[in-house]
Amino acid sequence: MTFTGSCMCGGVAYAIEADKYTAALCHCLDCQKWSGGAFTSNAVVPRTSFKVTKGTPSSYEAVGNSGKINKHFFCPTCGSGVYTELEVLADMTCVKAGTLDNGEANLGGKVDIEFYVKDRPSYLHAVEGAKQEPMFG
Ligand SMILES: [Zn+2]
Ligand SMILES: [Zn+2]
Numbered sequence: 001m002t003f004t005g006s007c008m009c010g011g012v013a014y015a016i017e018a019d020k021y022t023a024a025l026c027h028c029l030d031c032q033k034w035s036g037g038a039f040t041s042n043a044v045v046p047r048t049s050f051k052v053t054k055g056t057p058s059s060y061e062a063v064g065n066s067g068k069i070n071k072h073f074f075c076p077t078c079g080s081g082v083y084t085e086l087e088v089l090a091d092m093t094c095v096k097a098g099t100l101d102n103g104e105a106n107l108g109g110k111v112d113i114e115f116y117v118k119d120r121p122s123y124l125h126a127v128e129g130a131k132q133e134p135m136f137g
Contacts, residue, residue: 008075
């Protein structure tokens, strides 16, 4: 199965060859800062299944709580956050689900796991059925 997605302006686009993905919300402070929103929603896929098909994203290396690098990739033109590579999760790519095409931003209506729920804004509640992690792992 091929999932596709892009940034807001369409300058950066990608494809994922995978049958399924792990749907993960992250409420950490870096995700809040990076997205400008309350959390990021992610389709976590094997890194080998993910390919940029258009444009060249810019990147920014943030040091996570682990002390390891979280590399954030974004469109240099419109600024959309597109995906993240975590050094602690070396064989996976965290695709920002809001960039997915064809309604896939809905993640099939299901969230598998929520990270950094300790930083979740108090006006949001746990997603029913999603595993709750105070931090990461
Ligand atoms: Zn763009
Ligand atoms: Zn995060």
